[in-house]
Amino acid sequence: MKMYGIKNCDTIKKARKFLNAHNIKFEFIDFRDQPLDESTLQSFVNTLGWDSLINKRSTTYRNLTDTQKHNITLELTLKNPTLIKRPVLVTGASIRVGFSEKSYSDLI
Template sequence: MNTTMFGIPNCDTIKKAKKWLDAQDITFQFHDYRKQGIDKALVSQFCSELGWETVLNKRGTTYRQLTDEQKSTLDEKSAIELMVEMPAMIKRPILMVDNQLHIGFKPEQYSNIFS
């Protein structure tokens, strides 16, 4: 299986997901948004497959720092622009397993993906 995890390394959920994959001896690449960046094409792919409202992390401080006007006028196009500019607004982790995308981390969810 070809597996890539997308995120930022200091995220607690990323740490849990990495620990789970390591414990299961699952080899994966880690794509660090801060070091490797992310482009509009990839964010657009995430949004088209998973839904932009699912990909947008509304619980994080980056989202909460947006102006009320930015929040009230959000649509797919503006959300993608913001996520490219500020990747911390992308919900984590996003996992690509053999070109299929999964979002978030729960041990049961990962067990099903890799069963």
Template sequence: MIKMYGIKNCDTIKKARNWLEQHQLDYQFVDYRQDGLSTAQLAEFSKQLGWQNLLNTRGTTYRALPAATKENLNEQSALALMLQQPAMIKRPLLVQNSTYMLGFNAGQYQQLLDN
């Protein structure tokens, strides 16, 4: 089963969900805000994708952080911030079997799901 992680009101999430539905692919959507995210799950995402890739540095939540916080980020502090503020996690995060993919790209989704 495909799992998609994100925040339901995100425009990119909406595009990705529409794509999956148009291709009649069953998936489970996990909303970081409503369903929560465990420390273990986030650690696994970080292991698979790297914490720097998970951290959404383009979002307003990240940009609102004090400069000192941004300058001193390491994996532990970044993961703690992402747990506190799930909007700082790039989305969507798609998981199928043991394959992890960040962001939405129709071509990449097609390639992943054809395998």
């Protein structure tokens, strides 16, 4: 299991705390320390779609031009990984985005 995000993100902290409290092993990958490669990001997009993957409430998103907001690309997202909603949790063939205890309860 792999969790992608940014270590100082509050939602990441909650998700990590939940997984650790339930002794669920995972590898944490910080976008800033280990940038995503294009194929990994493409797999997220293929599974989730841009609408689910992009955090439209982020400062990074709000600072994009209207043209960029309507034309999110792999290149733009790779350059600005904080556009990605966090965390992205990859469990085998499943990819989920965001965190809530309810949504993670099936991992226990």
